[in-house]
Amino acid sequence: MDQRQIEELIDPAAIARAEPLGLLARYIVEGYMAGEHKSPYRGFAIEFAQHREYSFGDDLRHLDWKVLGRTDRYFIKQYEQETNFVSNILLDGSESMQYGSGKLTKFQYGKVLAACLSYLILNQRDAVALGIFDESMKDYSPRSDNRATLPALLTRLANFKPSDLTDIGLVLDSLARQIRRKGIVILITDLFDDEAKILEGIQHLRFGGSEVILFHVMDPHELDFPFNGLVEFEGLERVPKILTRPAEIRRTYMKEVESFCARVREGCEKNQVHYVLANTGRSVADLLGGYLAFRQRTLKRR
Numbered sequence: 001m002d003q004r005q006i007e008e009l010i011d012p013a014a015i016a017r018a019e020p021l022g023l024l025a026r027y028i029v030e031g032y033m034a035g036e037h038k039s040p041y042r043g044f045a046i047e048f049a050q051h052r053e054y055s056f057g058d059d060l061r062h063l064d065w066k067v068l069g070r071t072d073r074y075f076i077k078q079y080e081q082e083t084n085f086v087s088n089i090l091l092d093g094s095e096s097m098q099y100g101s102g103k104l105t106k107f108q109y110g111k112v113l114a115a116c117l118s119y120l121i122l123n124q125r126d127a128v129a130l131g132i133f134d135e136s137m138k139d140y141s142p143r144s145d146n147r148a149t150l151p152a153l154l155t156r157l158a159n160f161k162p163s164d165l166t167d168i169g170l171v172l173d174s175l176a177r178q179i180r181r182k183g184i185v186i187l188i189t190d191l192f193d194d195e196a197k198i199l200e201g202i203q204h205l206r207f208g209g210s211e212v213i214l215f216h217v218m219d220p221h222e223l224d225f226p227f228n229g230l231v232e233f234e235g236l237e238r239v240p241k242i243l244t245r246p247a248e249i250r251r252t253y254m255k256e257v258e259s260f261c262a263r264v265r266e267g268c269e270k271n272q273v274h275y276v277l278a279n280t281g282r283s284v285a286d287l288l289g290g291y292l293a294f295r296q297r298t299l300k301r302r
Contacts, residue, residue, distance in 0.1 A: 006151070006158045009115035017289030018120050021296055025085050025184060027211050051075040055148050085183045086127045086143045088175065088210075089114050091157070092189035092217075094134040094166035096236040099190075101221040102281060109280040110188045110217050111157045116288060117186060118154075122147045130156065133171045134164040165237045168193045172201025182209035188278070190217045191264060192237060199267040212273040216264065220281035225253050 051064060054074035067075045091114045097107035104112070114130065121128045127145040130153050131137050139156055141149070168189060175185065185205050191198060205212050221227070227246035234241055246253075261277065268275035276291050 006154045009112055009154050009157055010119055011112055011116055011284050013283065013285035014112070014116045014288050015119060017285045018116060018292055019123065021289070021292035022124055023087070023117070023120055023126075023184075023292065024295070024299060025211065026295070026299060027182070027209075051077060052144060052146050053148070055146055086129060086181065087117075087121050087184040087186060088129045088131065088143075088179070089117055089186045090171065090175070090188065091130070091132045092134070092166060092168070092187075092192075093132040093138060093160050093162045094164055094192065094237060095162050096166065096190055096192040097162050097217070099219055099222070099236060100280065101219050104280055106190050106217045106219055106280055107162050109278065109284065110215075111160075112284050113188055113215060113217075113278065113288065114186075115154055115157055116284060119150060122150055128153075131171075131175070132156070132160050133166070133168075134162070135167045135170070137171060137174070138164075166193050167197075169197030169201040172198070173204050176201070176204040176208050176210070179205075179208060179210060182211075184211045184213065186213045186215070188215045188217060191260075195260065195264055195267075199264070199271075202268065202271055202273055206271045206273065212268075212271070213276065214264075214268055214273055215276045215278045215287075216261070217278045217280065220279060223257065223279060225250050225257075 051067065052075065054063065054076050058076050062076045064075045064077050067073065091107075091110050093107065097110060098105050100106060100108065118128050118130060122145065125145060127143045129143040130141040132139040139160055141153055141156055166189075168187075168191070172185075172187070179185075187202075202212055202214070225246060229245070230243070231246055232241055232243045265275045274291075274295070276287070278287055
């Protein structure tokens with residue numbers, strides 16, 4: 001993989017907009033240490049969680065000397081209350097995400113969004129886990145609050161190639177059963193799936209106490225349907241090809257898309273989930289900066 005392609009996943013303009021705003025938890029989270037976010041726990045952490053490699057600036061008191069003696073490598077002990085919150089970023093890597101009418105496909109746009117969010121979360125010393133899915137979780141990087149893990153996350157994003165069907169509801173249900181502590185789940189997807197099952201999966205996550213943010217990724221041509229003449233549309237995710245005159249179905253198509261988005265938004269609002277329409281014709285900087293500014297305003301009103 002070209003190093004330039006990996007580096008391009010971090011959008012400097014998006015980071016410049018997002019960093020001053022930050023990503024704070026809206027609800028009480030079960031984190032690892034006292035920090036920016038409210039926790040239902042008090043006192044000292046006692047439950048061991050995992051090791052991670054030592055990085056410059058880590059507290060030497062948490063070095064695992066036994067591991068050092070056996071392996072001659074420096075590892076830090078992490079406990080269940082040693083980071084502020086865990087954010088699970090889930091990126092849809094199904095075939096439908098390959099569509100794109102402009103510079104970026106939906107998947108490329110989603111990768112940049114996931115990369116910038118990962119950078120932001122790690123930079124504020126919270127923990128991030130990254131999963132790329134279609135019908136199941138195809139690539140998963142466990143949670144880490146070590147900023148040195150960012151290059152590995154970017155490489156995973158850069159290397160993944162969408163190809164299969166999607167089952168968003170199943171993936172969300174599976175994650176909800178695995179999450180041990182309340183945190184934030186960020187879902188980046190075009191929602192090319194059964195909306196009822198998607199909302200059921202979101203409800204399952206919310207029932208467990210996790211906050212959910214949904215970035216609904218759509219291409220401008222999917223939203224505006226600007227096609228003319230006789231057009232053959234090539235199906236994705238085993239949808240057959242369709243030959244039609246777009247002008248004859250534009251009104252019906254637009255009505256269906258608007259209705260679908262409204263139903264999903266309403267379902268999200270009922271579950272206290274932030275729904276964000278991510279139009280790939282809009283810069284990631286504008287999208288992320290706008291959302292985080294809105295998020296800060298909602299926190300101040302609480």
